[in-house]
Amino acid sequence: MNALPPTAATVAHDTPAYNFAYLDEQTKRMIRRAILKGIAIPGYQVPFASREMPMPYGWGTGGVQVTAAVLGPDDVLKVIDQGADDTTNAVAIRGFFRKTAGVRTTTHTAEATVIQTRHRIPEAPLAEHQILVYQVPIPEPLRFLEPRETETRTMHALEEYGLMHVKLYEDIARHGHIATTYAYPVKVDGRYIMDPSPTPKFDNPKMHRSKALQLFGAGREKRIYAIPPHTDVVSLDFEDHPFKVQTFAQPCALCAAEGVYLDEVLLDDKGGRMFVCSDTDNCEERRAAGHRGALAGDDISRKDRS
Amino acid sequence: MSALAALPESGEEKPLLHVSKLSHWYGERLGCRDVSFDVYPGEVVAIVGESGSGKTTLLNCLAGRLRPTAGVVEYLMRDGRARNVLSLTEAERRFLARTDWGFVHQNPSDGLRMTVSAGANVGERLMAIGDRHYGTIRETALDWLGRVEIASDRIDDEPRAFSGGMRQRLQIARNLVTRPRLVFMDEPTGGLDVSVQARLLDLLRSLVTDLGLAAIIVTHDLAVARLLSHRMLVMKNGVVVEQGLTDRLLDDPRHAYTQLLVSSILQV
Numbered sequence: 001m002n003a004l005p006p007t008a009a010t011v012a013h014d015t016p017a018y019n020f021a022y023l024d025e026q027t028k029r030m031i032r033r034a035i036l037k038g039i040a041i042p043g044y045q046v047p048f049a050s051r052e053m054p055m056p057y058g059w060g061t062g063g064v065q066v067t068a069a070v071l072g073p074d075d076v077l078k079v080i081d082q083g084a085d086d087t088t089n090a091v092a093i094r095g096f097f098r099k100t101a102g103v104r105t106t107t108h109t110a111e112a113t114v115i116q117t118r119h120r121i122p123e124a125p126l127a128e129h130q131i132l133v134y135q136v137p138i139p140e141p142l143r144f145l146e147p148r149e150t151e152t153r154t155m156h157a158l159e160e161y162g163l164m165h166v167k168l169y170e171d172i173a174r175h176g177h178i179a180t181t182y183a184y185p186v187k188v189d190g191r192y193i194m195d196p197s198p199t200p201k202f203d204n205p206k207m208h209r210s211k212a213l214q215l216f217g218a219g220r221e222k223r224i225y226a227i228p229p230h231t232d233v234v235s236l237d238f239e240d241h242p243f244k245v246q247t248f249a250q251p252c253a254l255c256a257a258e259g260v261y262l263d264e265v266l267l268d269d270k271g272g273r274m275f276v277c278s279d280t281d282n283c284e285e286r287r288a289a290g291h292r293g294a295l296a297g298d299d300i301s302r303k304d305r306s
Numbered sequence: 307m308s309a310l311a312a313l314p315e316s317g318e319e320k321p322l323l324h325v326s327k328l329s330h331w332y333g334e335r336l337g338c339r340d341v342s343f344d345v346y347p348g349e350v351v352a353i354v355g356e357s358g359s360g361k362t363t364l365l366n367c368l369a370g371r372l373r374p375t376a377g378v379v380e381y382l383m384r385d386g387r388a389r390n391v392l393s394l395t396e397a398e399r400r401f402l403a404r405t406d407w408g409f410v411h412q413n414p415s416d417g418l419r420m421t422v423s424a425g426a427n428v429g430e431r432l433m434a435i436g437d438r439h440y441g442t443i444r445e446t447a448l449d450w451l452g453r454v455e456i457a458s459d460r461i462d463d464e465p466r467a468f469s470g471g472m473r474q475r476l477q478i479a480r481n482l483v484t485r486p487r488l489v490f491m492d493e494p495t496g497g498l499d500v501s502v503q504a505r506l507l508d509l510l511r512s513l514v515t516d517l518g519l520a521a522i523i524v525t526h527d528l529a530v531a532r533l534l535s536h537r538m539l540v541m542k543n544g545v546v547v548e549q550g551l552t553d554r555l556l557d558d559p560r561h562a563y564t565q566l567l568v569s570s571i572l573q574v
């Protein structure tokens with residue numbers, strides 16, 4: 001959002017069938033109104049008229065529409081999927097905006113002004129000039145136990161959130177601890193209960209008072225919600241079962257980072273495995289800065305990860 | 307066989323629920339008309355009638371589940387003030403419904419969450435009013451399961467795995483955990499086998515007495531009214547044809563319709 005996009009202009013060097021960032025200006029204005037409403041009421045799910053995008057649902061059409069609505073020609077876009085910049089999904093979305101908006105793209109978190117993500121928040125703290133756009137499959141945290149939309153809407157309106165703790169109670173009753181590790185519910189600005197999308201709960205603390213604007217788009221479900229910068233985001237828990245993030249027994253095998261989210265990578269078909277940064281950019285930057293993990297000498301190309 | 311223990315002293319006590327000239331129409335069709343009665347703390351009132359008599363319409367109006375066409379329903383709040391239930395905000399009414407009131411449905415699956423454990427079913431109201439200590443919630447749930455005669459080792463089972471009678475007892479525990487002062491019951495023993503009914507009636511009777519609960523029980527079964535209630539309202543075609551103390555009404559029914567009901571039940 002560094003500058004307003006050229007009004008109704010097409011991108012000169014590419015096919016003239018597309019408006020800047022694919023969506024027409026009227027649609028983008030509609031989406032921006034939903035975003036502004038979301039920012040005004042942190043954590044509240046704003047309905048919006050989700051459009052068909054030239055990609056299937058599940059590929060982040062909600063996130064893509066939000067990105068299209070906030071992107072300006074001077075923005076630098078980063079797209080991550082499970083923390084990686086090089087998955088099919090991330091490459092496709094990055095290519096889509098390069099083609100339809102002509103914007104610069106990057107894999108470096110610090111360089112990006114808009115970051116679209118599925119499943120992760122970058123390890124490097126975000127800054128005030130950055131926007132993090134989440135792709136959301138199911139925006140309603142109460143749906144798990146209450147399928148009636150009219151009822152969940154009333155529950156949000158009246159702040160009746162006992163049901164969220166019923167879910168956590170069930171976790172403890174079954175597993176002895178809160179076993180929810182993804183899409184872990186949070187309370188935003190002391191008011192709305194929100195589903196942070198399927199990010200690991202490891203990332204929940206990063207949402208709390210983040211300097212960056214956080215926007216959430218659910219395409220199929222036609223909902224947008226937002227966390228403005230510096231907003232309180234608190235993970236739900238019980239007094240005797242407080243919220244805890246995942247911890248890892250060893251540091252990243254490639255860059256020796258600790259306190260970051262690690263993925264398990266199989267090395268061979270004999271059960272060999274290692275744990276490496278899920279945030280590929282963070283890992284690469286650390287290695288470029290000279291950090292070496294236990295297996296850093298091995299020739300493990302990123303493409304072997306899946 | 308007599309009814310419950312003697313009526314609580316009513317003296318200068320204010321009624322817990324005051325119902326005046328309550329009517330409900332479904333368009334042109336009458337649901338119930340001009341119903342007036344009071345319920346005092348600790349008192350059990352049975353609303354008796356055949357299906358179509360308007361008793362369920364009346365119950366739903368009283369419990370705030372259906373907006374009556376006319377009339378007044380006043381409830382004595384815990385702070386001692388009487389409030390018109392019909393003018394409460396939705397938030398106030400829903401809060402009342404999950405704290406100071408209970409509602410026991412005929413079909414337990416209407417009142418339970420069938421896909422969460424028995425413990426969570428009982429604990430939900432506690433969590434809804436802000437209890438955030440898992441250990442305390444679980445202890446309280448265990449205590450209430452015990453009171454409704456559900457074995458403690460079933461606490462983590464879903465009600466789907468329970469018999470009809472157990473489900474109904476679980477629904478009762480789920481309602482009573484916040485110590486409501488008034489419980490609405492819609493045919494609470496309907497749909498259960500006779501032997502299961504007897505056990506449930508017995509349990510309800512002792513819970514109501516032990517907890518000093520006020521209750522409004524809708525039933526088509528005079529035996530239920532006789533066992534559980536202090537007072538009875540007999541409904542026919544949407545109006546109350548007779549009301550009074552249960553013992554008096556069963557021994558000496560005055561309205562022809564009540565006489566008919568009593569004579570048919572007493573022969574069984």
Ligand SMILES: [Zn+2]
Pocket residue numbers: 252253254255256257276277282283284286
């Ligand atoms: Zn690493």
